[in-house]
Amino acid sequence: MAKFKLLEMLTYSIFLASSNELLFEREKFEIFIARRNEIYKTRNVRLELKIWETVSEELGAGRKQNEYNSILKTADVVIVLFWTKVGMYTEEEYRNAIVLREKKDRPKVYVYEKTEKPAHPISxxxxxxxxxxxxxxxxxxxxxxxxxxxxELERKFLEELDQLFNEGYFKSGESESLLGSVFKFAKRILGISFVLASIVMFYFRRDVISRWTSGDPNSPIHELIAPLFLLIIGILIFIFRFKKK
Structure with a gap:
């Protein structure tokens, strides 16, 4: 009998920093990443490209660069492109990426310089x-x-992407059996399941609780042990998961 498989897609964030003069390269790079995503579907991997054009709509009313830097903190890879100049914000993004890299060994930082001679004079x-x-x-x-x-930029970064997978920095998403997926889901809701089960059991034994609270010595108080046990276990699971996070 064939086993049903559910795919666990892994998403990696790539932050691309550059000045306005490299708009064409950014647009081409976005197409490049989209094509790689079609290929990486077989690995259950998706690359999420963050560039000025795509993240500007996400930003609020505050200083935009601060919010760019906030998005940068979640990046797995930071790419810095420059040509005839390096803007203050591009340099700031590079510096912030390096600080993050030194603190938590992430993101990977790549810097590329465009060497083609510009048609316009450089100040x-x-x-x-x-x-x-x-x-x-x-x-x-x-x-x-x-x-x-x-x-050439795409070719060089493709080599880096291959290296990221080879060294294990990027991992392929795993396929898991339907039974495994159900078990994983069950573990996630285990605590609340125990608590809800105990509440239901307490409800159907409310006459026992009423007799016990009224001082009836013949109240079958032992019937409350099972729901009380489930309630305690459920609460402990909640506490453990909270501390683990």
Whole structure:
């Protein structure tokens, strides 16, 4: 008999930081991630790309960069792209990613520089921000990769994606049997099931409780042991799960 399988999809968040001049690369990268997701369906894995265009609608009325940084905290991978300049917010996102990486060994941080010569002149101010960022990378002992166009960027990051799976940083989602899925669900609701069962048992023994509270010496108080036991076990399961979280 064939076994029914339920798929457990794993989602990994990728935060892409870049300045406005790399809009085309961001759009192409979004298409690239969507194509990878079609392939990764066989692994039960989904990549969730966070870029300015997709997260701006999620933001509230506060300082937007603060909220970008908040989203960044949940990222598994942070990618920083730069070309002729490095904006203050892009640099801030990179710095925050590095701090997070040092604290909890996550996210992975990748920095890519576009090397294609721009058609427009570069201002001294923009050039200064770029050079300052590169020097800061060197001072931190960090190295960055280079790409000519979006095709090369996608090829290089695909190599990194393969490495993330190979080293176990990204894991494939697991298939589980229908019985296993039911058992997992049962464990999640075990505590509340015990509590509800005890309440039902107490309800049908309310005459026993009434006789006992009124001082009847012949009240079959032993009938309350089972529901009381279930109630205690249910409460302990709740406490254990809360402390575990």
């Amino acid at each position: 001294i101010e923009d050039e200064t921000t770029k050079l300052r960022f590169i020097e800061a990378l060197k001072a931190d002992g960090k190295f960055h990769a280079r790409f000519k166009d979006s095709i």
